[in-house]
Amino acid sequence: MTNKWISNHPGNMVIYQPQEVEWEWRVVELIDWNVSAWDRNLIETKFHKEDADAILRIPLSRRFMADSIFWLFNKDGDYSVKLGYRVACKVMKEASMQGESSMAGDIEDGTCVLCKRTSEIELHVLWECGVAQDIWAGSMRKLQKGKGGQLDFLHLVEELMLKLSQEELELFFDPSRLVKRAGEFLEEFKQSQVQLAVSTVSARSSRWNPPPGLSYKLNFDAAIFQDGEASRFEVVIRNNGGEVMAALSARGLAVFDSEEVEVLACRKALEFASDSGFVDIVLEGDNSVVMDAISSSRMLHSRLGHLYLDIHCLATRLHVRSLSCVAR
Template sequence: MVHGDVGELMVADLINSNLHIWRNEEVMAYFHKEEADAICQIPLSRRDVNDDIIWLHNSKRLFTVKSAYHVVRKLLIDGNWVGTSGGCAERKLWTAIWKLKLPNKIKFFGWRACNDILSTAMNLTRRKIIKESNCLLCMRELESTVHALWDCVAVQDIWTGSIRKLQKWSVHGQADMKQLMEALLERLTLDEWDLFWAQAWFIWNQRNCVVHGGKLKELSSLTKRAKEFADEFKQAQDHLAVQNRQQVSGDVWQPPSTAEYKLNFDAVIFSGLDRFGFGAIVRNEKGQVMATISASGPRVNTSDEAELLACCRAIEFAIDVGFSRLIIKGDNSNVIQAISSPLQNFSLFGNVVNDIRYLLCGLRWVRVGCIRRGANKVAHVLAQYARNTLDEDMYWMEDSLPPALEALYHDCLSL
């Protein structure tokens, strides 16, 4: 929405073609504040490029039926066409299932059970696959999902001996699994919720064994097996997490070969300041500092946007000070993938991606790669330091870096 007489105003009239920046005062004069702020955040290319039409509702900025479906669904929910208190309860249920600390096969089993698409006797009868819909374990009731996993007399002893909070909770006769799960979510802790689904999965496997001609095992033993299974999975996940932390902590900066220089960059968003900071450093094969910058930029919405702008500024800086053979390293995999990809980038920051690719083509030799934060500490400290100098860009040429001496020392220890 605009206010004022725009007449024959063109988008180009709102851009300073010499500095390649928005004319903020003109934009603010013609648009309401929220729209003007959004416009001024659109990055402009430093080259003369053609305009592109992009789709805002997915990360690749390309229209897909899937993304359009999500847009329509969100509009319906926001407009109260769908989504009641029951809808909120369902979202809570799905979140709890997908966050189970159990293997994905059990999460998928839980999703199928709550959607009533397990191959119970009732479902198979409805599809005319079998004729009898009675439960094969108790032979008394129709086998629905909630009966097979909860109400059946053959499995009630398992639940009363499994989770302490269920031992005196004899509520049965729920309409479906969703209703039962909503009640359990209010009653069980997270660990008990995990154990419930591990137990349900073992019960269903035992039921399938009987249906396909196997013998009925001692059901009480399933309680112990489910507990051991859940505990073993959590221990394995904790072990993997420790290994990953050890691997990350061991990452160190690696020097380039004699003929090249290494450029590290990083960005940090300063919450509450409507700014972001970035840092970049160029070093030789001995780890000696060749050139460094610590500066700030305008407000951005995501870390990917900040990292892209930091990457562009870092490469421009390295070229300006005379480096043409560079190994460029950053710790944001999305950014590194975007600038390394041969495909056209239609994202909101596609102009920045294309500018970076253009700068890379002007180098005599270049290699781009992603590293972990442990090998990018100096650039990160420089990005953080920009908080102290929001109105001034700081440069160091072949000099020690007072803001990052400790990080530099740590990197030198690995040489």
């Protein structure tokens, strides 16, 4: 229990060691293999609530898998010398800053006051925090459902410089301009509504295309509740005539970020299709990062690699003709 196996948790390990020391304990013993889920009663009984909540948040594979090691500081879980060097520099810098704070007698918690999950550093406040992600989700499309995993704020800036235009970068670094621009758009919208005599139907940003032949199209989506303590999965299966053949709306457990909930939704959708008897399907989602990862093998060593492997196994069994991403 002293190993680092709880990602997105302080120290990536159990903070409060159980009072009843079980030296032979293994993580596998905390899983109820009859339902392929955590043994909630055992975990909540043996562990401190903070540790128990973190353990129960870890998504499990549907299959029995061997242990694997992944590089926590990289999105795809693969280690590289370049990233290792940057992480080492970051650790040394943080250690130096902590030493200076201790000498000055300035000892503070430093936990984010909004999500209470991690240290309140620049990268977290501006990008990683769930509250920040909600704000960016309502701004530019290129920032919606943006991926995380950056080592520091400089790393984030480097990625944005490759992704955004000059004008978009200025909006990112000057939120006041974004607010002003939103006000201008709102005023323009109000004026157009007054001038229009007849209401018109706006064009859809995306068009549903039927699947080929006798196959079925499987669309899925996911959402995270505002308190972050639960998620929801939506699945619909249509034939080539657009008729709904089956649909599902299910409540999920707490998740850490948008990628995790989308991956879990995809797995749930494929399981639903299999249980419903559909074997020839076209899979369609709205998260480009997740759909790209599913179509390749680059994320198999990441924190969610075991979930991507589950999806690959299901897709092979169901004969998934193709994968696509559509904007909502």
